[in-house]
Amino acid sequence: MIPLNHIKAGKRFLLLILVFVLNGCTYYGYKSIQVLTPPEKNTIMQNRKVTILQNSYRTSTDTVKQSQIDTIHRYALEGFLFSLADYGNIPYDIDSSMAVRINKEGKLTIYDWQKLDSAAKRRDSDIILILDASDLSVKSDLFFNDQGYVEAWKDFLIANRWVIIDPKEQTVIKDDITIDTLSYTETGFFISATQDKLPNTEDVIAELSWETGRIFAEKYIPTWQDRSRLYYHLPNQGYDKAINALLNNDFETAARIFKNYAEHQNDRISALSKYNMAVICELQGEYDLALEWLRDSYQTKKYNTTQEYIRILKERIEENARLY
Template sequence: MRKILYLFFIASVSSCAVTTHTVNVEILKAGTHSLKLSPNDRVMVVANYNPNARYFRKKVTAFVDDSLQVASTANLFSDYYRSLGTFTTSYIPIKYKLRTKTDSNEPVDLTKKEIFNYTILDKSRYLIDISLLRTLIEKVDGLTYKATFASLWRAYDATNGSMIREMVFKDSLYYDQYEKVRRDELDSTIASDISFKIADRMGKEFFPYWEEQARFYMLIQDPSFLKVRTFIQEFRWKEVIGLMKLYLETGDKNDAYAASFNIALACEMMGNFDLALKWIEKCKKIKSDYTTNLYEAILLSRQSETGQILE
């Protein structure tokens, strides 16, 4: 009889134990030189181009502000901003500025008048200028090609015409052909790849970017409580909060500990970092451990970072 009671006691304790699990979530991170944006702010791109700027030789092709490459880069940059899905105005209009033969190959600042004329209709807060875009494709040996590229980007405050960022991105790529293709086709493919690489890199410099991170959540071996696993994995954060609130007043510390932690996670994922911090503080009052302290540090960091993304 004692043995049966002892086994029942062990089973009861195990059933109430809190277990820690992880879920992968997408987190909005600030770029190195992110522009601060309010939800209703607008951004415009001005792309400098040259209508006849491809130079072909037997072993070398040069793209110098080539109209197609510049247009492709500008559109991909606009697509990057739209893909964030975090701002009320998710579309970046693009204006094109023709570079003529008489223009210098050196970068020229936009004047306040030019900035005003470009942005007056859209009332953009920022104007981003692709000042230069250079690509050189050389045959190295056999079927190997080296593509070297550089681009200059400038960001202006459209409200006063001042330049607030200047960034140069340069790099090189190597292409090995497994099947020989026409040289003009290869050049176009490389130029297209480079446009994507530049647009993606500059998008992450000027704007926030999404990064996959792992987050902890808590489970208790209770059939009703375990439903929260599905809610979390499907990112149904309001339902997480609704279910977890039922376990705050059961009188069991493990219930309150796990439920408070999961509510903090749901608040973070819904963008309310202040409330998430309040819930993790409640959780720590029940039991302060490595997991709760780590999560509190993550929340404080995210709260600070959000100030760099949005005003």
């Protein structure tokens, strides 16, 4: 028979192990966040009224090709306007009736400059954006591959010419060509059935054109992007309440609890709570304060995730400076 004092000692030992394990458990999750990123090139449209000209000059005598160009212009403009509306801080209007001609060197006639100047004054515009021209290339082929199957492919390429003009200075600020491609390949036993698997040309033109408009927008307009931020969850009731508040965007409650835990004697609990405070500060747009919390957290306990978050926040602060 095992002596009673040995049983009690064993229970105390198991209890100590259990406390140690629970104290060492750290869970984590991710909180979604929308990040405003600066455009790839510059912010020439920032805080300026933009007037957009669509399909400003027609050169094609091929009615089928002209119909395709009209479709490209329509959906490219929709893709651009989607990004413009998503950002929401650039006032704009659309003039679909005025036509101006821009040559390959980006030059306009005196008459066209006068029309743009008159339109800008009438609409109180700082920038004229012209979707001047588009082109389409569709290539396809059909053959039997090495396995004896029918293989059909179709490649699409769409190019848009966007011209950004300062009507007051009568200068072309940017002459931009945006290109995007899509490729499709299908295999089968029969020629006609394999060809039928390929998508409808008009549908692809619409999809690809919309994407070219969005790609152009990303060059010159700030865009919102969905990101996620890691947060830490410690196994106790107080932390449960804080995490629940964080996930429900009750940042005041979450911050109050995390601040208390930031003063904890245990360095791990303190460091992770300071890290969570940085997440709350970033969610509220307080980037400098978030960086302070992270640096304090890293001084308390040097975790790699904290160091990486510091790098990310520094980038966000730099991007924010470019935006404003």
